[in-house]
Amino acid sequence: MPEMRNSTVTEHSIRSGDHVTFYLAAGPRDGPLIIFIHGWPELALSWRHVLPRFGGLGFRAIAPDMRGYGRSTVYDRHDAYAQRHVAADMIALLDALDGEKAVWVGHDWGSATAWSIASHHPERCFAVASLCVPYRTIERGTDHLVSLVDREIYPEADAPSGQWAYMRFYHERFQRATAVHDADPRRTIKALFRRGKPDALGKPSPHVQIFANNGWFGGGDIAPDVDRDPAVVSEQDLCAYAESLGRNGFYGLNSYYMNDADNLAYSDESADGGRLTMPVLFIAGRYDITCESVESRLADPMRESCEDLTFETVESGHWMAQEKPDRVNAILTKWLADKVPSAWPREMNQARP
Template sequence: MNAASHIHATARHTTHYLSAGDPGATPIIFVHGWPELSISWRHQLPVFGGLGFHAVAPDMRGYGRSSVYSRHEDYAVEHAVADLIELLDHLGAEKAVFVGHDWGAPVVWSMAQQHPERTLGVAALCVPYMPDGFAPETLIPLVDRAVYPEDQFPAGQWEYMLFYRENFAAACAGFDQNPRGFVKLAFRAGAPGGEGQPAGTAFVRANGGWFGGASIPDVPRDGSVLTAEDEEAYAESLSRNGFFGPDSWYMNGPANMAHAARAPGKRLAMPALFLHGAYDYVCATVGTRLPDPMRANCADLTEAVVRSGHWMAQEKPREVNAALAKWLAAKLPELWPA
């Protein structure tokens, strides 16, 4: 089953999305993060479409063939949630299951927090629920100071987020110099060797940039994560749109916190699933305090560990698909087609 390409345009926003399965079935909406695309879910769409759901993956704002904006504030999570509401209305569905990864996770958690009446269930890969909003201000207090001493790494592994705030133009320029090179460098499988060591993101401010002012190193594509076709799709999109939009997602911490403060409640009642990346050392959730706010604010939480790095859905698609299907069958059996 191949995923079909669609465009939905309103007066406020245009969304390009991929879909597989019966358009009249229950939607499962897959939300990508930085610096990805709807194709990040290429291994999930045909599987869940084939299981009888309407599997949908949009290009998020600033990416692919969806709208690109020129102001930082247009990339606050609140606007991405509004995009999903418009998409859900367009699909003709009252409710959906939402699945998010990386920056897509704060979006689907916010969807569940702000619009529980439209959320059947919520699942996140790598990034746990932050009920007070996804921002450095909510993440830094949970840093593992055994790995990140405060005098050396004031913001822990989140130092890179502060670099965006302090040197946004330089951060963008570092990626825009060679988007294809960055795609090959970034999309790599995880490995167990980094446990207990500071993540590379912790050194970005101290080094004066992601690459310390140097060129992006030329490395071979990791074929266990991307095919040549995947590399081309990512590189073409990021070259065409640039990194201003993707990087601007990091510029809205206070706005994201204010949005969370306006939610009708912080405790999520619907079924929730969280997949830990065992070898994700930035979103390090195994044996750390980072998932604690999620555990305290989800009434029906299921957790599983996937032995992968950050790009979980692309690196370990069978394990991710199995975990999602098992959770859906256990927690939302009424959604499965007869």
């Protein structure tokens, strides 16, 4: 195998109309594109352990700040964060990179965008991968998610929305939810970015209490001042998250949850009824109790809609690429080698037996 190279991460931005997308990049400019899409409430920085790996392999590895985040354009309307607009940003980014196709990798709301690109623009995809969030779930809205709730853990009489009650809370009490997040972004990130807990399996998510508590974090007006979890985020990275969120606020981030009707309509416009024929990788977080996909029915629609699905599991919580980056890198690399050889860098293809 050739020596890894070009793994330095650099900063860039592109403009499409009035919209600016900031992005991080690693690897040779002429390498095949692999684009990593972060979720809530992260940044391109969330892929800091992944970009150098794939850049070093000879890919052009890209991680954008999504709209509303970091140094990309921030909007003051909920409807600006519908998936049709977010996916369009990514196609504009691909065009600006002079790319015909890319491998798309998403996490959390970034998964919704990666799935949207695969289902609406299959001709722009070598393949698609997702961490934690299966296909045909979050991008189809809260009602659809609730239909897949594990009623053994969340009896309907006690928890009608199951672990997705926090999404309903945004719909009904958006200002309250956002005010608590904005009260101290540094404390919010520390409270959210925690490693997975094996003993949480089979137990209800704390999200079920969000209405009873009138908000996140047990109902306080500010996130608790807990110790930083070094398994997920360093002090330097925490400062970067806090600075960005303190500057932009949580309005745009939380607005991703406010477009159920439009997102469902957009999903219904998918090519070929939403069936994916390209190689698909899904990596479940074993201890991600909100997006639990190993024992629940959450991944069933994905299994029914993908012709070439690889399903892997990592012993992590929700922040998988930050908590278990070596395992994520290994799974992605093997999958690309096995399933997407046409997207490998030329030098790597020549070196393979």
